[in-house]
Amino acid sequence: MAGLKVLDLAWVVAGPLVGRTLADFGATVVRVESSRRVETARVMGPFPNGDHDVQQSGLFETCNAGKLGLSLDLSKAAARQVVRDLAQWADVVVESFTPGQMAKWNLSYDQLRDVNPALVMVSTSLSGQDGPHAHYSGYGNHGAALSGFQHIVGEQGGPLVGPYGPYTDFIAPRFGLAALLAALDHRRCTGKGCHLDISQIEAGVQFLAPQVAAHSVTGAVQAAMGNRDAAMAPHGVFRAAGDDQWIAIAVENDAQWRTFAELIGGAALAADHRFATVEARHGHVEALEQIVETWTKDKNVEWLEESLCLRAIPAHRVQSIYGLGADPQMRGREHLIRIDHPLSGTTMIEAAPFRMSRTPARYAVCAPPYGRDNDHVLAEILGYGKDRLEALAEADALI
Structure with missing residues (x-):
């Protein structure tokens, strides 16, 4: 990605993760935000020593490491002109505002294409850029509800719990990144840019393809079934x-x-006709699960994991988020990376979600504190002189 120039106007997780991956592999990514309207990821933590500080959020760090930071108040006309200049410089623009907001600022794809015909723009939103619910704004947990995940996650017959956290926030950027790479290859061949419209809901639905297909054939609607599985038994925690x-x-x-x-349970359990086939085990699943937990409940979890894996039975202890950092596999893969931070000394981020042998990811710099790279972006990248910088400051646009 070296030489690729990216303007990142995205918020929270879904959009910023696209820019983060590009930065990991060498792209120059300029992130624009304002301290007047604090980015949601900055307030979500976790924070060093539990002390709330929007300049040291772990979530913000992992979504924005490697980027240059420019503080702009986009309610100011002078700030929006800076965005136009950056769009003219950029190969890619990533944005995740509520559909229609960029047009209100005269920064829509059609308007930015006028100054940069080869521009590739990624717009990621909950429901997509058009349709009757395009202006519905929300987070990944709403995306999980609207795409169907909330309906199928929970105990059978019990309350619906849904997948943990903003589920579709972490699905949509994987689709967005693949589509963006295809668009850049198309531009390389044709010289033409394009606008990519990424809907979190539609991205999420892709992971329910078996349930959608089953419904189209049988009319059955998948219901919550806890940790059970339609093809395996026992299957659970x-x-x-x-x-x-x-x-x-x-x-x-x-x-x-x-x-x-x-x-x-020895030979007697192995010969029990109630459990001889997967169909039979599903028919007696409650009794089956009781037998399994009676056996597991007084045994050390590490012993259970080792004993089952030695017998080629898939099993693993359930990790807490804190146990994850100590897991030997995650440590061996160096999934958690420490990098320098101007306020806390060091910060921790997640590594890139994949490895490339010829062009490995690099983690050169932490996510930008407010305004860290204003001078570099404005003076060196855009070539603004003293008068232009003073005019921006006088317009109160750099904050």
């Missing part, structure tokens, strides 16, 4: 010895079941 210790187990087929049954 079971209590282990100790405080809040759990083991996730998935028995994929009848051969695995016989091995598992011999381990937890």
Whole structure:
């Protein structure tokens, strides 16, 4: 991505993660925000030592590491002119405002294309740029509800819990990045830019393709089923010895079941006709799960994981977010990266979600505190002179 120039106008997670990945692999990414309207990711933490500071949010850091930071108040006409100049400089613009907001500022794709015909613009939003609900604004948990995930996550017959956090915020940027790379390849071949419209809801629905297909054939509507699985049994999370210790187990087929049954109940359980086939196990799933948890509940979770994996039965202890950082696999992969930070000394970010052997990701700089790179972007990238900089300051646009 070296040589690629990106203007990042995105908020929170879904848009910023696109720019973050481009920055990891060498693109120059200029992030625009204002301290007058604090970015949501800045207030969500986690924060060093639990002390709330919008300049040190862990979520903001991991979504925006590697970017240059420019503070602009886009309610000011002078600030919006800076954005136009940056759009003329850029190869890519990423934005995640409510659909229609960019047009209100005279910064729509059609208007920016007038100054840069080769521009590729990525607009990511909850529902897409058009349609009757385009102006509905919300977060990834709303995207999970609207795409169907909230309806299928929870205990069977119980309240719906939904997937943890803003689920579609983390799905949409993966689709957006792939579409952007295709658009850049198209531009390389044709010289033409384009506008990419990424809907979080529609991206989320892609991960429910089996349920959508099943409904189209049978009319069945997927309901919440806890940790159970339509093709495997037992399949769930079971209590282990100790405080809040759990083991996730998935028995994929009848051969695995016989091995598992011999381990937890001996020959008698392995021969029990109630559990001989996956269909039979589904028919007696509550009794099955009780047998499994009776066996797991007084055993050490590390022993359970090792014993089951040695027998080729998929199993892993349930990690807390704190245990994740100590996991030997995650440490071995260097998934959590420490980089210098001007306020806290160091900060921690997640590594790129994939590795490339010839062009590895680089993590050169932390996410920008407010205005960190104003002078560099305005004077060196855009070539503004002293008079222009003074005019921006007088217009109160740089904040």
